[in-house]
Every structure is written in structure tokens, then in C-alpha cells.
Amino acid sequence: MLRADGIHRVAVEDPGSLGARQHLRHCGLDTPPVPVDTDGVRVDELRATGAPAVLLTPAHQFPTGVVLGGERRRELMRWARAGGLIIEDDYDAEHRYDRPPVPALRSMLPEHVCYAGSVSKLLAPALRVGWMLAPPAYRDALVAAKRFTDLGNAALPQLVLAHLMESGELERHLRQVRRRHRRRRDAMIRAIRAHLPGAVAHGAAAGLHLTVTFDGDFADAGLARAALAQGVKTQPLSWHSQRPGRPGLVLGYAASTPTDIAEGIALIGEALRRLGP
Amino acid sequence: MLRADGIHRVAVEDPGSLGARQHLRHCGLDTPPVPVDTDGVRVDELRATGAPAVLLTPAHQFPTGVVLGGERRRELMRWARAGGLIIEDDYDAEHRYDRPPVPALRSMLPEHVCYAGSVSKLLAPALRVGWMLAPPAYRDALVAAKRFTDLGNAALPQLVLAHLMESGELERHLRQVRRRHRRRRDAMIRAIRAHLPGAVAHGAAAGLHLTVTFDGDFADAGLARAALAQGVKTQPLSWHSQRPGRPGLVLGYAASTPTDIAEGIALIGEALRRLGP
Known part of the structure; x- marks a missing residue:
């Protein structure tokens, strides 16, 4: 078009x-x-x-x-x-x-x-x-x-959505998940401070993910791969970049409990130290 | 592709x-x-x-x-x-x-x-x-x-379909609509015989529509338009043809009662006589 x-x-x-x-x-x-x-x-x-x-x-x-x-x-x-x-x-x-x-x-x-x-x-x-x-x-x-x-x-999903909107359930759901997401975001920020020293977290004010960038010059795709091998799914920042930039990871927090988030970030920290960038 | x-x-x-x-x-x-x-x-x-x-x-x-x-x-x-x-x-x-x-x-x-x-x-x-x-x-x-x-x-419509299949409801539904469609088809055939003399009905053994063709040489799109003006929705056969052919109409029967079908075909018959092909 x-x-x-x-x-x-x-x-x-x-x-x-x-x-x-x-x-x-x-x-x-x-x-x-x-x-x-x-x-x-x-x-x-x-x-x-x-x-x-x-x-x-x-x-x-x-x-x-x-x-x-x-x-x-x-x-x-x-x-x-x-x-x-x-x-x-x-x-x-x-x-x-x-x-x-x-x-x-x-x-x-x-x-x-x-x-x-x-x-x-x-x-x-x-x-x-x-x-x-x-x-x-x-x-x-x-x-x-x-x-x-x-x-x-x-039509079915649209009818379901219309019902959720008309009944006020959507607003209630949003308030509920906003509280939950904020707790998960805060857990992720704490875990980043604890396990990824030197990493900078971006975009905490909104959304369902944080992006962290690292000092140094290493392939973030390798870090994401190492984390995945430990069961922690992330996206390397370089996937989303066309020009060269700092290495980083995109970390979603919406679908994990604070405990799982803390464990996941700790595993990323270990993978990062093993890579030794 | x-x-x-x-x-x-x-x-x-x-x-x-x-x-x-x-x-x-x-x-x-x-x-x-x-x-x-x-x-x-x-x-x-x-x-x-x-x-x-x-x-x-x-x-x-x-x-x-x-x-x-x-x-x-x-x-x-x-x-x-x-x-x-x-x-x-x-x-x-x-x-x-x-x-x-x-x-x-x-x-x-x-x-x-x-x-x-x-x-x-x-x-x-x-x-x-x-x-x-x-x-x-x-x-x-x-x-x-x-x-x-x-x-x-x-995902929602697929889950609904899976439930209908697993529970046997889909089979029951098909048996039910098959009986209903057959009654509607028979009503349409009777109405065509009564109100569209000379028209030939095709494809009665299956499906949810009949196609009728007419003798003569007239624009079936005009007939469909005239029928629509009377509230009867059909498709001119020429829409579905790339090469010239007989004039005709595609007539769906799945969504109308036998009474409505008989009335609709009667209205098409009147439109046809007014066109005088």
C-alpha cells in the first residue's frame, strides 16, 4: 500500500x-x-x-x-x-x-x-x-x-474484548496487572543492581521490559545464547540495532515472578562473568 | 510465494x-x-x-x-x-x-x-x-x-473449535444443519419449478447454494439488481465467469427459511418477467 x-x-x-x-x-x-x-x-x-x-x-x-x-x-x-x-x-x-x-x-x-x-x-x-x-x-x-x-x-475475540470493556473488567485487569508488573519491574531492577554491576538499565518508567547495556565490547548474542543455555530467555540488543552500539540485553519481566526474575538475572550475571568481557 | x-x-x-x-x-x-x-x-x-x-x-x-x-x-x-x-x-x-x-x-x-x-x-x-x-x-x-x-x-476460535470437535458437538451440528439445508434446498427447487419456468438448476447434490441458468441472452447483473431492489440478494453468474456464457444466478439457501426462499424466488420470477428477456 x-x-x-x-x-x-x-x-x-x-x-x-x-x-x-x-x-x-x-x-x-x-x-x-x-x-x-x-x-x-x-x-x-x-x-x-x-x-x-x-x-x-x-x-x-x-x-x-x-x-x-x-x-x-x-x-x-x-x-x-x-x-x-x-x-x-x-x-x-x-x-x-x-x-x-x-x-x-x-x-x-x-x-x-x-x-x-x-x-x-x-x-x-x-x-x-x-x-x-x-x-x-x-x-x-x-x-x-x-x-x-x-x-x-x-469475531469471537472482538466480542470478548467488547464485553471486557463494557463491563469494566478491562480497567480492573489493567489496574491489577499494573501493580503486578511494577513489583516485577522493581524486582528486576534490584536483581540487576545485585548481579550485573556496571550494567545500565533503561526504560523503567513504562512497558513490560527493561533494556540493559554493558560497558566493553563483546557480542551480546553470545551472552544471550549462554543465558538461554541456563534456561533464561532474553534478546540481544544487537538484534534490534542496525548501526553498531553498546552490547546489551532486552529483558521482559511481565511473565515471571519476582523470584524467577531474581534467579534469572543471577544466571545472566554468572554467564557474563564466564564470558569475561 | x-x-x-x-x-x-x-x-x-x-x-x-x-x-x-x-x-x-x-x-x-x-x-x-x-x-x-x-x-x-x-x-x-x-x-x-x-x-x-x-x-x-x-x-x-x-x-x-x-x-x-x-x-x-x-x-x-x-x-x-x-x-x-x-x-x-x-x-x-x-x-x-x-x-x-x-x-x-x-x-x-x-x-x-x-x-x-x-x-x-x-x-x-x-x-x-x-x-x-x-x-x-x-x-x-x-x-x-x-x-x-x-x-x-x-487462539480463542481454535480452542472453541477443538472443544466442539472433541465433545462430538461438531458432528451433531453437522447432522442437524444437513437436515435443515436439505429442506431449504428442496424448497428452493420447488420454488424454481413454480416461479422460474425454463430455468435449469445446477449443483443440487451438495453445497449451500444452487446455480440457475436461463435461456436467452440478457444481462444477469440487471436481473440480480432488480431482485436486490425487492430485497432478494443473489449473485449474477456472469460475476463468476471470464468467458461469455448463459445468463444465470447463484442462489444461496443456507440462511433462509423455506417460506422466505419461496417468496424470494417468486420475486425473482416477477423481476424476470418485468425484464422480459
């Missing part, structure tokens, strides 16, 4: 989701990398790529966890108003612990932002329920693309 | 499903038409197209309702063994009234047949549950294509 609109390059955050990048490339699109700093995506670097579109995770950047800053948002809006298309993945916007949620970019510039969200992180990826708010110009092409992809989503 | 395998043309039955043809074309594939007679697809004509693949509905050809005959099956197997790929849409195979089911082509030649089925007609299209048995050579590409399409199906 983007290619039919003359768009052959979609800039992506770097680091940024490997899965999203693979998806864009599968669709025949180039994915020039744009660096991310503590305020989010670098709009000057986005401009420098010359790409007509960008895929962003402004609410909780994956994998660094930073939130797109106010001045950066305004700069991005200027870029979009001049003709750029923003694809806003509002991923993890509802999992927020220490500060109020930020508004979606979509609310500021609906004509230039294609907004996408899902209940994958809130309820279950297996529901396969998400939504997209697209600029009006893309509506017909999107409806046709959806038809040719799958003739529409299964 | 087919194009990656050097397949750019998929022959289709003519008449044959408009939706399936649109889908293939959306994927950039040509769809040379192959005539269908009372024994099903004409394999000599398939050979003449030179297409390396064919999409078939052997159990209950859409929309004519014929079943692929024994000699025709053997001829088709020879074509496939010489390198042809058969995509078998086992559509409506379970809705069978007056004779035993026929075996799937897949059972005869698994290396050359890509078999597809779903519960759309048996339970509900809104479940979006189907299956495919592909030749081993296509397995990895199919898994990747599925991943890049939707990351996998919703």
Missing part, C-alpha cells in the same frame, strides 16, 4: 524492533536507521535520511524505553506537516508506572499520522485484536489490503 | 469464484480460465493454457456444483505428476445430501496438491479458522508467509 503511494523507504528507530524491520523489508521497503537519544528519535537525523515515512514508538520507545520529548514532538510535527508520514505504534502506552500517559501523536496531526495499537500486551497476543486510525487518504486502500489479507478478523 | 517459485499464472475454473480470482490477481498472478462441464474441469483445456498451477473446487465445483469425475481425476493426476501444482479448495465437501463424499485429491498425490479447507461454511466465516496441507517443498515459505501476514491466528 505504501509502495503504491510511491513510498519505498520507511525510516525506523535505531535501536528499534527487529520484528517490525523484518516486516517492512518483507514488504519490499528499505528501513534507514535513525538514532534514538534520551528524548526519543532524532528528527534532524530523520530529515537527513530523506525517507518520506517513519515508524515510531513514541509512548515507550522499543527497546530503549524513552518517551518522545516535547520539543522533539514539535519538531516531528513540522517534519510531518511538510509532507512526512508518521506510522505511530502506540505500543505499551497503557503500561505506565511513574508518570501520567502522554498523548498520541495522532491526536495532534491526524492527517499525517497512521496510528496503530493492539491488546497484545494488555490482554494476550493470541487474541490478535488491534486497530488502526489512518489518514483519510489511505482508508480505501487499507480496507482493500485487509480484505485481501484475511477477509477480516475473527 | 508462488511467484517466488516461478509461478505467475494460476488457471481457474470457468465459471469459478470471482473472489478467488480477485485474490490471485491481487497477488500479481494471471488467471487463465478453464471450462467446466458436467464432469468438472476440462483437463485438456487446462493443459492448453500452459499454466503451471490450477485452483480447483473438486468436491463441489463453485458455482456449477458438479463433482470432478473419476476419469477426469485420473487425467488431472497425470497432469500434476508431470509437474503441475493443484491448489485444492475443499469447499463445501461436508455439505452433501444425496451421495457419499468423494475423497480429496490430496489423498491421491500429496506431493503435488496443496489442500485448503475451513469451517467457514460449517460453523461460521467469522471464526476465521482454516487449514492447509501443502507439499513439503512449500512448508517453510508458507510458515514465513503466515508470519508476515498476521503472526498467526487468534
Whole structure:
């Protein structure tokens, strides 16, 4: 659909989701990398790529966890108003612990932002329920693309979701998992301090994962492999980077108890010492 | 996926499903038409197209309702063994009234047949549950294509289906709807005799629809439009034909009571007389 609109390059955050990048490339699109700093995506670097579109995770950047800053948002809006298309993945916007949620970019510039969200992180990826708010110009092409992809989503999960929303159960569920996630996040931060001295944890304010980076210069994929051999599943940060960067790991905490988290981080610490970077 | 395998043309039955043809074309594939007679697809004509693949509905050809005959099956197997790929849409195979089911082509030649089925007609299209048995050579590409399409199906409808199968409810449901469909089919045949003199009904032995053809030379799309204006939804046969043919209508009976069916056919008869073909 983007290619039919003359768009052959979609800039992506770097680091940024490997899965999203693979998806864009599968669709025949180039994915020039744009660096991310503590305020989010670098709009000057986005401009420098010359790409007509960008895929962003402004609410909780994956994998660094930073939130797109106010001045950066305004700069991005200027870029979009001049003709750029923003694809806003509002991923993890509802999992927020220490500060109020930020508004979606979509609310500021609906004509230039294609907004996408899902209940994958809130309820279950297996529901396969998400939504997209697209600029009006893309509506017909999107409806046709959806038809040719799958003739529409299964009705049953949507009915279940509607029931959970109408009954207030979804709000109750979110409050409950937010408390649980915060405990698990705190356990992970404590374990990182105890077992991974020198590691820096990023993105603790929201989301369901932390990213840790390490000093030194070693292959984080080797560390992830060693941890997996001990039964601890992580993702090497390098998977999500197109340009060279610090070694690191992406560590999910949503699905493990505080005890398991502490044990897992301790095992990563042992693997790290054995690797001796 | 087919194009990656050097397949750019998929022959289709003519008449044959408009939706399936649109889908293939959306994927950039040509769809040379192959005539269908009372024994099903004409394999000599398939050979003449030179297409390396064919999409078939052997159990209950859409929309004519014929079943692929024994000699025709053997001829088709020879074509496939010489390198042809058969995509078998086992559509409506379970809705069978007056004779035993026929075996799937897949059972005869698994290396050359890509078999597809779903519960759309048996339970509900809104479940979006189907299956495919592909030749081993296509397995990895199919898994990747599925991943890049939707990351996998919703789990909830699959769990519901598994429960219905394990508990025997699915079998009971099929027996129940088979009796109901047969009554509705019989009501439709009676109404066609009464209200559409001269029309020929095809495909009564199985499925959830009849196709009627008319003598004369008129635009069946106009008849379908006139019927729709009276609240009777049908599909003109010409939608499903690439080559010129007799005018006709595709008439579904699964979702209407015998009374509604009789009234609907009567309204079509009036529309036909007003058109005066």
C-alpha cells in the first residue's frame, strides 16, 4: 500500500524492533536507521535520511524505553506537516508506572499520522485484536489490503474484548496487572543492581521490559545464547540495532515472578562473568 | 510465494469464484480460465493454457456444483505428476445430501496438491479458522508467509473449535444443519419449478447454494439488481465467469427459511418477467 503511494523507504528507530524491520523489508521497503537519544528519535537525523515515512514508538520507545520529548514532538510535527508520514505504534502506552500517559501523536496531526495499537500486551497476543486510525487518504486502500489479507478478523475475540470493556473488567485487569508488573519491574531492577554491576538499565518508567547495556565490547548474542543455555530467555540488543552500539540485553519481566526474575538475572550475571568481557 | 517459485499464472475454473480470482490477481498472478462441464474441469483445456498451477473446487465445483469425475481425476493426476501444482479448495465437501463424499485429491498425490479447507461454511466465516496441507517443498515459505501476514491466528476460535470437535458437538451440528439445508434446498427447487419456468438448476447434490441458468441472452447483473431492489440478494453468474456464457444466478439457501426462499424466488420470477428477456 505504501509502495503504491510511491513510498519505498520507511525510516525506523535505531535501536528499534527487529520484528517490525523484518516486516517492512518483507514488504519490499528499505528501513534507514535513525538514532534514538534520551528524548526519543532524532528528527534532524530523520530529515537527513530523506525517507518520506517513519515508524515510531513514541509512548515507550522499543527497546530503549524513552518517551518522545516535547520539543522533539514539535519538531516531528513540522517534519510531518511538510509532507512526512508518521506510522505511530502506540505500543505499551497503557503500561505506565511513574508518570501520567502522554498523548498520541495522532491526536495532534491526524492527517499525517497512521496510528496503530493492539491488546497484545494488555490482554494476550493470541487474541490478535488491534486497530488502526489512518489518514483519510489511505482508508480505501487499507480496507482493500485487509480484505485481501484475511477477509477480516475473527469475531469471537472482538466480542470478548467488547464485553471486557463494557463491563469494566478491562480497567480492573489493567489496574491489577499494573501493580503486578511494577513489583516485577522493581524486582528486576534490584536483581540487576545485585548481579550485573556496571550494567545500565533503561526504560523503567513504562512497558513490560527493561533494556540493559554493558560497558566493553563483546557480542551480546553470545551472552544471550549462554543465558538461554541456563534456561533464561532474553534478546540481544544487537538484534534490534542496525548501526553498531553498546552490547546489551532486552529483558521482559511481565511473565515471571519476582523470584524467577531474581534467579534469572543471577544466571545472566554468572554467564557474563564466564564470558569475561 | 508462488511467484517466488516461478509461478505467475494460476488457471481457474470457468465459471469459478470471482473472489478467488480477485485474490490471485491481487497477488500479481494471471488467471487463465478453464471450462467446466458436467464432469468438472476440462483437463485438456487446462493443459492448453500452459499454466503451471490450477485452483480447483473438486468436491463441489463453485458455482456449477458438479463433482470432478473419476476419469477426469485420473487425467488431472497425470497432469500434476508431470509437474503441475493443484491448489485444492475443499469447499463445501461436508455439505452433501444425496451421495457419499468423494475423497480429496490430496489423498491421491500429496506431493503435488496443496489442500485448503475451513469451517467457514460449517460453523461460521467469522471464526476465521482454516487449514492447509501443502507439499513439503512449500512448508517453510508458507510458515514465513503466515508470519508476515498476521503472526498467526487468534487462539480463542481454535480452542472453541477443538472443544466442539472433541465433545462430538461438531458432528451433531453437522447432522442437524444437513437436515435443515436439505429442506431449504428442496424448497428452493420447488420454488424454481413454480416461479422460474425454463430455468435449469445446477449443483443440487451438495453445497449451500444452487446455480440457475436461463435461456436467452440478457444481462444477469440487471436481473440480480432488480431482485436486490425487492430485497432478494443473489449473485449474477456472469460475476463468476471470464468467458461469455448463459445468463444465470447463484442462489444461496443456507440462511433462509423455506417460506422466505419461496417468496424470494417468486420475486425473482416477477423481476424476470418485468425484464422480459
